[in-house]
Amino acid sequence: xxxxxxxxPVSPDYHNESAELQKTEYTLTFDLQNGTHRVETTPVPxxxxxxxxxxxxxxxxxxxxxxxxxxxxxxxxxxxxxAEDAVCLTTFPEGTAEYxxxxxxxxxxSTEKALYNPNWNYNTPMTPQLEQLFTNTVxxxxxxxxxxxxxxxxxxxxxxxxPLLTSEEHEDLKxxxxxxxxxxxxxxxxxxxxxxxxxxxxxxxxxxxxFSKNENFANVIGSTNDPKIASKSWLQLWADQYGYxxxxxxxxxxxxxxxxxxxxxHVILGRKAQKVATGSNSVYIMPICKAHNNNDNVYMAAIIxxxxxxxxxxxx
Numbered sequence: 001x002x003x004x005x006x007x008x009p010v011s012p013d014y015h016n017e018s019a020e021l022q023k024t025e026y027t028l029t030f031d032l033q034n035g036t037h038r039v040e041t042t043p044v045p046x047x048x049x050x051x052x053x054x055x056x057x058x059x060x061x062x063x064x065x066x067x068x069x070x071x072x073x074x075x076x077x078x079x080x081x082x083a084e085d086a087v088c089l090t091t092f093p094e095g096t097a098e099y100x101x102x103x104x105x106x107x108x109x110s111t112e113k114a115l116y117n118p119n120w121n122y123n124t125p126m127t128p129q130l131e132q133l134f135t136n137t138v139x140x141x142x143x144x145x146x147x148x149x150x151x152x153x154x155x156x157x158x159x160x161x162x163p164l165l166t167s168e169e170h171e172d173l174k175x176x177x178x179x180x181x182x183x184x185x186x187x188x189x190x191x192x193x194x195x196x197x198x199x200x201x202x203x204x205x206x207x208x209x210x211f212s213k214n215e216n217f218a219n220v221i222g223s224t225n226d227p228k229i230a231s232k233s234w235l236q237l238w239a240d241q242y243g244y245x246x247x248x249x250x251x252x253x254x255x256x257x258x259x260x261x262x263x264x265x266h267v268i269l270g271r272k273a274q275k276v277a278t279g280s281n282s283v284y285i286m287p288i289c290k291a292h293n294n295n296d297n298v299y300m301a302a303i304i305x306x307x308x309x310x311x312x313x314x315x316x
Contacts, residue, residue, distance in 0.1 A: 002032040006148045008141045010059045010089065011046035012133040018126040021047030021057065034069040038062060038085075049093055051126065052119050056094035061141055063087040071269065073282070074149050075157040078207060079104045079142035083159065087142045089134055093120050102131070104139040146210075153212040155269065157282075157310050160207035163240060172233035173201040175311075182266075182276035182283070184222045185234075201237075206310035208241065209284050211269075211302040218299040219273040219292075220266040220283060234264025238285050242307055245287035250300030258289040265292065266311075271299040285309035 011024040024046040030039055045056040064085035066075040077086035082105040089102040098117035123131045149156045165173065174186035177197045186198050211217070239245065248258040265288040268276065273296035276283055286308045292300055 002152055002154075003029065004032060004148055004152065005029045006144055008041065008061055008144055009137050010041065010044065010061055010141070012130075012137050014047070014127075014130055014133055016127065018051045019047060019049055019057070019122075019130070021130075024059070026061065032065075032067045032069075032074070034067055036064065036066040038064045043090075043092075045094065046091075049120070052093055057091060057120075058094050059089060059091045061087060061089055061138075063142075063145060071155065071282075072153075072212075073155040073157065073269075075159070076145060076149070077142070078146070078158040078160045079139040080161060081105060081159045081207070082161070086159075087138050087145065089138050089141070091120070091122070091134070096120070102134040102138055104135055104142055150210050155212060155215065156210045157206065158208045158210075160205075162202050162205040163237070165201070169233060169236075170201065173237060175199050175201070175204055182220060182222060204311045206281070206312035209308045209310040211306045211308065213302065213306060215269065215302045215306075216271050216299050217267040217269050217284070217286070217302065218271060219296050220268055221273050221275045221296055234266070234285055235262055235287060236264070238264050238287055238309055241309060242305070245305065247304060248289035248292060249286045249302060249305045250288060250292055251304050253292075253301050253303060256289075256291050256295065256298055259291045261290045262287050263290060263293050264309075267300070267308075273297070273299070281312045283311045285311065 005027065007025050007027045010026045011021050013023040014021040024044065026041045026044060028041050040062040041060045043058040043060040046059045047057050048054045049057050063076065077083050086103050086105065090099055092099045098120040100117065100120060100122060146156060146158055176183045176186050176192065177199065179195050183196065192198065245262060248262065252258050264285045267284050267286050268282060287305065288300065292298065
C-alpha cells in the first residue's frame, strides 16, 4: 500500500479592513486505497474576519481520486476541470455552517445556498480579489497533488477540458466503434453499416496522462491503418498539448529501428497489442514512428516522452 504525504496550500495571504488572512499550508498523509475515494483535510484557522467580530475563518481542502492498484494507475481532476469531484476549498466562519466552496474552474461558489450566507460570501466588494486568490490556491493545490502522484511512479490520468478545435480538425479527429468495440479512425471515403457508431473527439476526451519512465505500452489493434490525414491530426493533437515531438517515444526500443516519420499512435498499457474492449477507459495518444505503429507484434516503452493524451471509451 502506498502512503502519500503532501503539503497543500489552503489559504493565500490577504489583508484589508474586512479580513486578515495568512498564507497557510496543511500537511496531509493518506494511504492510497483501491477504488474511488474522497479525501478531506481537517479544517484549520487561516485568519480573522474583522467585520464579524474577529471570528476565525476556517478552511479545508477536499478531492476525489480513483486508484487502480492492479494497474498502478490513479485518476484525478486537473486544476481547471469543471466537476464536483475536483479539488475544492471550503471556507466558513468558525462555529457556523456558512460554507462557501471554491474550485479552480469557472465554477466559483458551487451551491446557490452559499450565495445567501448571512455573514460569509467572499465575492462581494468587502473582499475584492479574494475570490481569484482562492481560485489560484485551489489550482496550486491540484498541481501539488498531480506532481506528488507522478513522483510515486504511478500512471497518472488527469481529467482536463477538451481542447478548442477548428471544424476541420474536429472532422479529422473522429473515432469509429463497431458493436461497442474500437474499430479505428473515421474515414470519410468508407461506408459504415448500422453496427458502426462514429464518435466525436469531444465525447471520448479524457485529459492528459503521465507514464512512469520506460513504462511499456503497445498498439491498439485496428488503429494502424488509419488515413494519412487522421494520423497527422492525432499527432498534432499531441503536439498542441506538449510541443512537436522530435522523435519516437520508444526510440530504437529493441527489436525495432525507428524511422523519422511520426504519427499519433493509439496505444494501451502493457506488452501486448490488442483490440480495445467495450468499457475500456485507458487509450492514449503518443508520438511513435511508423515502424512501431505498423507492427502489432512488438511493444514499446516511454523512453523519450512520458506525457500523452488520454482518451476514454464513450461507453464507459
